[in-house]
Amino acid sequence: MKLETHPEVYQPAEDSHLLADNLDVQKGESVLDVGVGSGIIALTAAEKALKVVGVDVNPNAVKLACKNARINKIHNVEFRQSNLFENVNGKFDLITFNPPYLPVCEKGVLRDSWSGGVNGLEVVWRFLKDVKKHLKPGGRILLVVSSLNGLNNIEGMLAKKGLSFAVKAECKIPFETLYLVQSKSL
Secondary structure, three states, X not given: OOOOOOOOOOOOOHHHHHHHHOOOOOOOOEEEEEOOOOXXXXXXXXOOOXXXXXXXXXXXXXXXXXXXXXXXXXXXXXXXXXXXXXXXXXXXXXXXXXXXXXOOOOOOOOHHHOEOOOOXXXXXXXXXXXXXXXXXXXXXXXXXXXXXXXXXXXXHHHHHOOXXXXXXXXXXXXXXXXEEEEEEEO
């Protein structure tokens, strides 16, 4: 897959590749990719999915993802600007999210893509607040988190929202371990 980048859009890194490499889309499923960035996850999902919707709060990310879809001649994907679920309608078989998870408070178009607040979980908590409204019965979530967030914190947050917790994959990088958490409604 060819992917162009933009200086104000998060470039695919280890966390993006952890999710892309472990994406388990079944043929004919509907997928929502929250925080689409360059489009790498949405475009990878589109290989098997019936339809993919990718959303991002950053208008530059939406434009870039559209451009990358055109470059790769992928047509079963739609991109729109949305702060999490703000402009999302319907329910999906799979919802993916590589959130801003670093425990820092930085502001700016690009910094918002990694700054998760004091404990790195502020955006994750907002995501979990509404995710079940957009999940089909039997649907699942793939969420990237960091050891800096504390896996026990993530498991507790999911449990409070009636969601299961399982580590599907992990990747050790300097100073942290990235985890891909899979979750379903209990």
